[in-house]
Amino acid sequence: MSDANRGIRLSRRRFLQVLAGTAGALVIGIRAAEAADTDAPLPPSLLGDTFYGIGAYVRIDTDGNVLIGVRDPDTGTGVATSLPRIIADELDADWNRVSVVSLGLGVTDNNGQPSWIYGRQLGGTGGSISAAWADLRQAGAVARWLLLQAAARRLGVPADRLRCESGTVIALDGRRFTYGSLVEDASKIDMPTSVPPLKTAERYQLIGNPAGDVDAREIVTGQTRFAIDQQYGDTLTAVVVHCPWPDGTLDGIDFTDTLAVKGVRKVLQLSPEVGQQAGTTLSATAVVVLAEDTWSALKGRQKLKLKWKAGASNSESSDALEQQANALLAGKTDPTTRVRNDGDYDAASKKAARRLEATYFQPWLAHATAEPMNCLVRVEKNKATLVVPTQAPQKAWAVVHRITGLSPDQIEIGVPRVGGGYGRRLDHDYLAEAVMLASNKDIDTSVRLIWTHDQDLAHDYYRSGSVHQLSVIIDRKRQITGWYQRMVSASALVNRGVPDSRLWTSEVDVDQLPAALVPNYRSDWYAQTSAIPRGPARSMPHLSNAFAVESFIDEIAHSMKEDPLDTHLRLLGDARELPLSGGGTFDTGRLINVLKLVADRIEWKNWLHSVNGLGIACWHFNGAYVAHAVEVATKDQKLIVQRVVCAVDVGRIINPMGLEGQVAGATLDALSTALNLSITFKDGQIQQHSAKDYPLASMAQLPDAVEVITVPGDRDPAGASFLAMPTAAPALANAVFRATAVRIRRLPLTRELSRLS
Amino acid sequence: MALAQAQALPATETIVPDKIRDGIDLQINGEHYRHTGDPQMPLLWYLRDVLRLTGTKYGGEHGENGADLILLKGKATSAISVTVAKAANTEIVTIEGLAANDGTLHPVQQAFIDEDAIGCGYCTPGWIIASVDLLKRKKQPSDDDIDTLPNVCRCGCQTRVRRAIKRVAAGKAGQP
Numbered sequence: 001m002s003d004a005n006r007g008i009r010l011s012r013r014r015f016l017q018v019l020a021g022t023a024g025a026l027v028i029g030i031r032a033a034e035a036a037d038t039d040a041p042l043p044p045s046l047l048g049d050t051f052y053g054i055g056a057y058v059r060i061d062t063d064g065n066v067l068i069g070v071r072d073p074d075t076g077t078g079v080a081t082s083l084p085r086i087i088a089d090e091l092d093a094d095w096n097r098v099s100v101v102s103l104g105l106g107v108t109d110n111n112g113q114p115s116w117i118y119g120r121q122l123g124g125t126g127g128s129i130s131a132a133w134a135d136l137r138q139a140g141a142v143a144r145w146l147l148l149q150a151a152a153r154r155l156g157v158p159a160d161r162l163r164c165e166s167g168t169v170i171a172l173d174g175r176r177f178t179y180g181s182l183v184e185d186a187s188k189i190d191m192p193t194s195v196p197p198l199k200t201a202e203r204y205q206l207i208g209n210p211a212g213d214v215d216a217r218e219i220v221t222g223q224t225r226f227a228i229d230q231q232y233g234d235t236l237t238a239v240v241v242h243c244p245w246p247d248g249t250l251d252g253i254d255f256t257d258t259l260a261v262k263g264v265r266k267v268l269q270l271s272p273e274v275g276q277q278a279g280t281t282l283s284a285t286a287v288v289v290l291a292e293d294t295w296s297a298l299k300g301r302q303k304l305k306l307k308w309k310a311g312a313s314n315s316e317s318s319d320a321l322e323q324q325a326n327a328l329l330a331g332k333t334d335p336t337t338r339v340r341n342d343g344d345y346d347a348a349s350k351k352a353a354r355r356l357e358a359t360y361f362q363p364w365l366a367h368a369t370a371e372p373m374n375c376l377v378r379v380e381k382n383k384a385t386l387v388v389p390t391q392a393p394q395k396a397w398a399v400v401h402r403i404t405g406l407s408p409d410q411i412e413i414g415v416p417r418v419g420g421g422y423g424r425r426l427d428h429d430y431l432a433e434a435v436m437l438a439s440n441k442d443i444d445t446s447v448r449l450i451w452t453h454d455q456d457l458a459h460d461y462y463r464s465g466s467v468h469q470l471s472v473i474i475d476r477k478r479q480i481t482g483w484y485q486r487m488v489s490a491s492a493l494v495n496r497g498v499p500d501s502r503l504w505t506s507e508v509d510v511d512q513l514p515a516a517l518v519p520n521y522r523s524d525w526y527a528q529t530s531a532i533p534r535g536p537a538r539s540m541p542h543l544s545n546a547f548a549v550e551s552f553i554d555e556i557a558h559s560m561k562e563d564p565l566d567t568h569l570r571l572l573g574d575a576r577e578l579p580l581s582g583g584g585t586f587d588t589g590r591l592i593n594v595l596k597l598v599a600d601r602i603e604w605k606n607w608l609h610s611v612n613g614l615g616i617a618c619w620h621f622n623g624a625y626v627a628h629a630v631e632v633a634t635k636d637q638k639l640i641v642q643r644v645v646c647a648v649d650v651g652r653i654i655n656p657m658g659l660e661g662q663v664a665g666a667t668l669d670a671l672s673t674a675l676n677l678s679i680t681f682k683d684g685q686i687q688q689h690s691a692k693d694y695p696l697a698s699m700a701q702l703p704d705a706v707e708v709i710t711v712p713g714d715r716d717p718a719g720a721s722f723l724a725m726p727t728a729a730p731a732l733a734n735a736v737f738r739a740t741a742v743r744i745r746r747l748p749l750t751r752e753l754s755r756l757s
Numbered sequence: 758m759a760l761a762q763a764q765a766l767p768a769t770e771t772i773v774p775d776k777i778r779d780g781i782d783l784q785i786n787g788e789h790y791r792h793t794g795d796p797q798m799p800l801l802w803y804l805r806d807v808l809r810l811t812g813t814k815y816g817g818e819h820g821e822n823g824a825d826l827i828l829l830k831g832k833a834t835s836a837i838s839v840t841v842a843k844a845a846n847t848e849i850v851t852i853e854g855l856a857a858n859d860g861t862l863h864p865v866q867q868a869f870i871d872e873d874a875i876g877c878g879y880c881t882p883g884w885i886i887a888s889v890d891l892l893k894r895k896k897q898p899s900d901d902d903i904d905t906l907p908n909v910c911r912c913g914c915q916t917r918v919r920r921a922i923k924r925v926a927a928g929k930a931g932q933p
Contacts, residue, residue, distance in 0.1 A: 076877030076912045212873055219878035220866040220885060222812015222852030226878075229811035237806070262795070295795065295802040368911055370822060370879040372815065419814075419879030420911055453817045661873050661917065668913030691821030696911055700904035705916050 026183040028058040028143045057118075057139040058087060060147075064167055064180030066093045069103040072132075073123035073391055074215075075421035076665075077721040078658035081214045083132045086654060089206040090140025090199055093179070094167035100214045105393035105413035114401070114408040116394060123391045124421035125536075126622055126719030129654055133717055138195045143186075145196040150185035151177050166205070201652075201714055208712075210657035215417060226419050227389040228374045232446040235376065236265060236290045238437055239297040239450055241304065242459045243285040244685040246531050247311025250285055257303035258289060263296025266443070267304070270436055278495040279427030280399050283459055283533045288437060294450060313531030314684040318364060318465060321528055325467040325488035328526050329359065335486070335524035337504040340581070343520035345473075348482035354474040356559050360548040361746040363678035365463040365537060366694060371419020372456050375434035378446035379404055384411045384435070385446075389418040391425040399428045403435045422722075423536035427461050457694055458686040461535025462679055464490040464528070466507070468548035472556055473520070480556070480571060482520040485549070491527060492534040503527060507541050509582075513549055513619060516578040516586060517571055532681055538669070539725035542621050546726030547674075547733070547747065550617035554734040555743065563607065564734065565599050565616055590625045590649045590711075591618055597647040597709050598629035612642055613739025617730040624718040625649040625711075628667070628731035632739050639736065639753060641671065641703040646724050648708075651715035663724040664706040670728035672697035675750045781845045785810070786854025796842035801825050803841050804851060812852035812882045823908030824879060826886040827851050833890035833907075852882035855889065864930035865889050868921040871930060876912020884908050888922050897926050 059067040068087050074080040084100045087093075106117030120131050144164055151169040152159035154177065162169050169177045201207075218224040243250065255267040267289055272282040287306060291297035349355075376387040377400075384404050390396045393413050400411050418425060434449040451459075466489035473482030491503035498505075504525040515521050537543070553571070557564035575589025595618045598604075607614040610631070618627035631643040646667050653659055676695050680687045688694045733744040736753065746752045780793040785808070792803060801820075804810045804827070813836050816824030820835030827836045828850040836851075855863040865888045868874075875881050887906045895902050903919050924930055 074877075076875075212870055213875050213878075215878060216870045216873075216875055217862075219875055219881050220852075220862065220869050221856055222810070222882045224878055225811065226814075228815065229805075293802065293806040295798045295806065298802075370814075370816070370824060370877060370911060417878060420877045422911070450815070453821070657873050661876075661914075664916055665876055665913030668915055669911055672911070672913075690819070691817050691909070696822070696909040698904075698909065699906045699915050699919075702915050704900055704919060 026060045026143065026146065026187040028139050057136065058091065058143050060143065060179050060183045062180050062183055064094075064097055064178050066091070066098045066167070066179070067101060068098055069101050071103050071106065071118040071121050072128040073121075073393065073415045073418050073421070074102070075124040075391055075418040075425070077124055077128065078213060078655065078662065079123060079128045080417070081211055082129060082654045082658055083136060084214070085206045085211060086132050087136050087140040089204055090137045091144050092164035092166065092205065093140075095206055095211070097167055102415055102417070104415050105397055107394075107397060107408045107411065109408040112407060114394070114397060121393045123418065124423070124721060125391065125426070126721050126723070129717045129719050137198050141196050141198050142191065145192055146186040146189050147179055147182045149189050150182040154182075154185065207652070207654055208656065211655050212657060225416055226371050227376060227387045227416055228371055228419070228450060230376050230387045230416070231448055232376070232378055234445040235448050236292065236443070236445050237294045237297050237450060238288050238290045238434070238447050239294070239301050239452065240286050240288045240433065240455060241301055241306065242283075242455060243308045244458070245308070245310045245313055246284045246533055247313050248285065249309045249311070250287065250306065251309035252307035253287065254305040257305070258300040261291070261296055261300040261303060263292040264289060264300040265292065266290040267300070268437065268440065270433055273432075277497055278533060279429060279461060279535055280395075280402070281429060281432045283429045283461070286433060288433070288449075290437070290443070290447070298452075310684060311531070316531060316684045317682045318680045319682075321490070321530060322361065322465065322467065325526070325528060326359075328488050329467060329469045329486055333526070336527040337501065337525045339504055339508055339523040339525050340510050340515060341522050342515070342518075343482075345482050345484055345520045345522040348473050348520035351475060352473040352482070353476040354559070355471065356474075356556055357469065357471045358552055358555055358745060360468045360470070360551060362466050362468075362544045362547060363747055364465040364532070364680070365673065365677060366457055366460045366679050366688070367420075367422045367424035367537065368457065368694060368696060369420035369422065369424055372453055373424075373430035373451040374449055375431045376446065376448040377434045377438045379435065379438040382406070382410055386412065386431075386435075387414045387416060388431055389425055390415060390428065390431070391418065391421040391423070395426065396428050396431055399432050400435050403432060404439055422538040423540065424460065426536045453691065454689045457688050457690070461492075461533045463537035463540060463543075464492065464507070464530070464534050466544050468545070470548060470552045472552070474556070474560070478560060480514070480518055483514055483518040483522070485523045486526065487524070487545075488526040488528055489544075490530040490532075490534055492536060492540065494529075494534070506536070508545055509541055509621060511580045511582055511586065512542065512545050512621070514553075514571055516580075517573065517588075531684065532686070539666075539722040542619060542726040543670070543729075546617065546619045547729045550619065550727060550730035551733050551745065554615070554730070554737065558737070565595070565604055565607070568595055568616070568618065584623055586620055587625075591620050591627075593711060594618060594625045594627040594647040594649050594709075597711070598627045598645045601645045601647075601707060601709065602629040602631060602643060604629065607738065610738070613735040613737065615731045615734030615736070615738060617727040617734065619726045621726075622718055622723070623651070624720065624723050626723050626727050628724070628727040630728070630731040630735040632732065632735040634739055637757070639750070641701075641732065643707070644671070644703045644705070644728070645707045645709065646728070647711065648720065648723055649711035649713060650718045650720050650723065651713045652717040653710055653712060654717055656710060659710055659720050660708045662720045663708045663710070666722050666724035667706045667728045668697070668702055670725045671702060671732060674729035674732055674747055675701060676748050678748050678751075781841055783841065783844060783849065784846065785849045786851060792841050796840065798841050799837045800827070800839050800841055800844045800849070801836035804836060810851055810853050814879055814882065816880065816883060821909075822880055822883070823887060823906075824883040826883040826908075828886055828890065831890070831893060833887045852885060855885070863889065864925045865892065865921070868924040868930040869918070871924060872917045872921040874914050874917035874921045876910055876914045880908060880910050881914070884910070884914065884918050888918065888925070892922065892925055898922060
C-alpha cells in the first residue's frame, strides 16, 4: 500500500481510507490509527460483499448501487435516514439507489484495549447529527473526488471540468459516466492528501429536503427485526423476576413446580456484581427461568415460590423524600453545590420593589419503552455474539468484556433498530444479566432474555422527583433584577464515576433560562440520597427545570398584570449572543424568533380575551431553540388540549420531515408525561406495576394535531430528538391557568387539576 | 459408496405414515397450521416463537400498549389475550398478511408511510391493525372515532396516525 493510500487523517486516532471491495466495488472506510500505522491486513469484513459484514461507511458497486452504513443506533430518532443522507448528498448519490445498513459496534483490538473503528457510536442523546456533520461528510466527499478523478483520466480532461449529479459524472460536452462504471478505476486511485472541499449549501440536493424513514416499508409490513424478534438456532428464552428492593436478597426459593412445566430447562439466581457502577450490572437480585419458548418460561415463572428479604432501603418512600426536600428548602442549610452565582442576589434583594416566590414539585418518572429490555447472546470459548437494543454499543461492549474476559475483537455486537430508548438503554443492567446467564457453565446454548413490562416499570433507572423553589426580585422600573433557584433532587450520576462536585450536572443546567439575562442570578442544588436507582432520562435536566422556570415567568407576568409574552420579550432584551459557561453562545435573537413564531401562529394577541386559555413557553439548550404555545378548553370538568404549536431552530435542517416528526413526537410525549405520569414508592418498593398504573396518554387525551414550525438556518445542525420536550408542559400549565385560574405547581397535571378544582 | 449403502438397508421395511396428530387448526394470513402444543398458549407467543411471525409485538401482559393487535375475524384483537384454542378455525390476519401477495401495500400501510406515522416503529404494526379495523367499521371516521384507538406510543406518532387514517378515508393513500 502506498503512503498516499494510507488515508487522510481525520483525527488523532482515525483515518479515512479507500479500500478495494469485492467485485470491483469502491469502499470508503474509517480505520483506527493503530491499524493503519501497523499496515495490518484489512479484516475481510471490511471488504465484505455481504450487507451484514460490511465495515465501512460507503460502498459503491459496479451496478451503481450504493450501500451506506449507519454507526449510531436508531431508537426512533431517524438517524438511519438522516446520517446516510448527509453522506449521500456529499457524494452526489442517487438516493433511489442507496441502501442503508446498521453497522453494529466497530471495535478492533489494540493490545487488549478496544479501538473504536467508527468513532462515536451513540443514539438518542441528541448528538448524532452534530457528530456526523463534523466527520461523515468527508467520507462522501472523498468517494466523489475519486470518482471524478477516474472520469477525468478516462476522458483526458481535468477533474475540475466535470461535475457530479445523482450518481453520474457529467462532462462539459455532455458525456456521462455512471458511478457504477467508474468504481473499478476509482478504487485503484490513491487517496487525496487532504479532504477535498465539501459542498457549499446551495449545491445540497438531499440535505434540507424531506425524506421518509428508510425502514418505513419494513416497519409497516412487520418485517423489521428488533432485537426481541431475533434468535439463533439453539436459543433458550429467559424470563426474569427481580427482588422488589434494589438492596434486597433472596431468602427462600422453591422451583419444583416451575421445573415441572413442560419446556422449562433451568432456574437460576443472579445477583448484582459488587463494586460495579450503576447501569453496568444488575440493579437488583433476580431469579431467571430458562425455557424452550417464552410461554413455557412465563408459565414457569408464575409457579415460582419466592421469599424476598428487604434491605436497608425498605423504609424509603417518595412522600417522605418530598417532605424532606420541603424541609431542606424551609431551613437554612447550605446547598450541596452553588451551581451559579452572578452579581449579588442579596444586595439586589434589599432594593426589591416586588418579590415573588413559588415552589414546584415534579414526580419521579420511568422510561416505559415500547420494546422491553431484552438481549440475545451467545458466549463461546473465544467469542461472544450479541444482538442488543442499546443506545450505546461501546458501553455495552465494556460490560460484555468485563463479564466474559474476552478480548475486543472477540466480541461482536449487532444493533438493530431499537424500540424506544429515551436514555434507558444507555444503561446495560439487562445486558449484564443476559451475558451472565450465557456465560454460566451449565448453559451451553445461546440465550435471549426478555423482561416483561412489569419488570421494566419496577426496575428502571428512574428520573428523580424534584422540588424547585424559585424567587424573583423586581425593581421599581419593573425590571427583573434578581433570580434565585433552589432545587432539591437525587442525582442521576451517583455511583457512575462522577465526582461529588459534579453530581448536580444531571439535575440543573448552569446556563438555563434566565441565566445571563438577570444581573443577580443564583442557582443552588441540594442533593438527596435514595436507594431507588436513577439514570439518564429524556431531555434531562431541562424537562423539570423548564417546567419550573417557565411556569414561574408566567406567574411573574400575572403578578405584574403583564402579558407573559411581553414579560418574556423584556427579559430576553435585544437580539444578541451571550457566552455560555459550558462553551458556545446563547443567541437571544433565535429564541425571540421562535417565541414570536408560536405566538403569531396561535394568535396570541387575543390571549386575554380568548374564551379558551392560551399558554406560552420557550427554552434553549444544546445550541437549539424551542417554543410552545398551547390552547386549552374545559368542557364538563374535562381538560381539552385544543391546539399545540411548536417552533424550533436547530440550525441547518437535514431532513425536514424527520425534524417535524421528532418535534411533534417529543411534544406529545411531554404532554403525555405532564398529564398522567408519576412513579411513587413506599416501603422501598415501586408502586407502579403495569400500564394501568403508569398510563401513557390515550389518543383522546392528546391534541388532534401539533403544528410544527421549523426555522431554516445555515449554522451547523444541532440534534432535535428531545428538543421539544421541555416547553410543552409549562405552556400547557400556563394555558390551564388562563382557562381555569388554577395554577399548576405540581405534576402530573390531570390529578393536580382535579384536586385543586 | 452410495450404492453399497443403499444395498445395506433392510429391504423388507415398509414405511408407515405417522398417524395424523391431534391439534388445533389455525388459519393465519391465508395459510393453514396445526398447533400440537399447549392449547392455552397465547396466540402472541404462537405467532412469535413457533411461526416466527415477529411483526406482532409483545405489548404488555394484557396487550396494554396495543403492539400485539391482530385481526381475528376482521376485528382488532390483542394476541396475548386470546389462546390458540380460542383462535382455532378462525380467520387470523397479522401485519405480515396485510399487503397483497404481489407486495402492494394495504392503503393503511401506505398512508402510514405517506404521513411518516412512525416513531421507533415497534408499536406501528399494532397502530396499523387498529386503524384497518376502524376504517372497516367507519369509512369516514370522525376525530372522536379515531380517539377510540386503544394504542399508546411514547414516540408520539398519534397526530401523524390521525392524518394517515384521514388520508385513507379520503382515498389519498399513496398520492402526493
